[in-house]
Amino acid sequence: GESVGLHLPTLSVQEGDNSIINCAYSNSASDYFIWYKQESGKGPQFIIDIRSNMDKRQGQRVTVLLNKTVKHLSLQIAATQPGDSAVYFCAETSGRRALTFGSGTRLQVQP
Amino acid sequence: DGGITQSPKYLFRKEGQNVTLSCEQNLNHDAMYWYRQDPGQGLRLIYYSQIVNDFQKGDIAEGYSVSREKKESFPLTVTSAQKNPTAFYLCASSRDRNNQPQHFGDGTRLSIL
Numbered sequence: 001g002e003s004v005g006l007h008l009p010t011l012s013v014q015e016g017d018n019s020i021i022n023c024a025y026s027n028s029a030s031d032y033f034i035w036y037k038q039e040s041g042k043g044p045q046f047i048i049d050i051r052s053n054m055d056k057r058q059g060q061r062v063t064v065l066l067n068k069t070v071k072h073l074s075l076q077i078a079a080t081q082p083g084d085s086a087v088y089f090c091a092e093t094s095g096r097r098a099l100t101f102g103s104g105t106r107l108q109v110q111p
Numbered sequence: 112d113g114g115i116t117q118s119p120k121y122l123f124r125k126e127g128q129n130v131t132l133s134c135e136q137n138l139n140h141d142a143m144y145w146y147r148q149d150p151g152q153g154l155r156l157i158y159y160s161q162i163v164n165d166f167q168k169g170d171i172a173e174g175y176s177v178s179r180e181k182k183e184s185f186p187l188t189v190t191s192a193q194k195n196p197t198a199f200y201l202c203a204s205s206r207d208r209n210n211q212p213q214h215f216g217d218g219t220r221l222s223i224l
Contacts, residue, residue: 031210034213036215041217041218041220042217042218043203043215043216043218044215045215046212046213049212051210089153093210095209095210098159101146101153101154103151103152103153104151104153
């Protein structure tokens with residue numbers, strides 16, 4: 001069936017290092033992808049999105065890469081800070097179908 | 112500030128009792144959604160609404176009900192038919208359902224007494 005999954009449930013990085021969070025999806029028709037950040041006890045916060053006509057999009061300290069050939073999505077965070085510690089979710093959809101969320105990756109930033 | 116407000120933040124339910132979770136948005140968004148999140152897991156869609164007076168079941172609608180009488184409001188009722196209601200409930204909205212980001216509230220944590 002359709003699924004969105006993550007390779008690593010927990011990622012631990014040193015403050016100042018770059019972080020890379022990966023996500024695999026199975027629906028080849030997916031054409032819109034979002035990354036969310038969720039802090040403990042709060043709702044997910046939108047980070048960045050990308051449409052399938054692009055393979056890279058940059059924001060402030062974040063970059064999303066999309067490889068449609070292998071159905072893989074990644075979120076890169078530059079110069080990771082303690083405030084980046086959270087659970088990160090990828091989500092995907094196509095057309096008017098509701099978003100499908102992955103199970104999340106916990107990012108732990110070590111001072 | 113524009114945003115989504117969920118209330119209450121914490122809610123307790125007795126066995127056999129219905130409870131209603133509030134979700135209000137002032138973003139002028141057409142679409143609204145309810146998700147359930149269990150510990151250490153992702154979000155699962157309960158119900159969604161694309162427009163006032165219309166709503167559709169999501170993946171886990173059994174034991175839940177919703178209404179959409181106003182654009183700004185999308186309350187979720189957890190009925191006694193929901194046998195495992197303890198979870199974190201998240202409401203979201205988007206401008207429409209056509210590939211737009213969803214914006215989330217800060218959730219309601221429901222527990223059984």
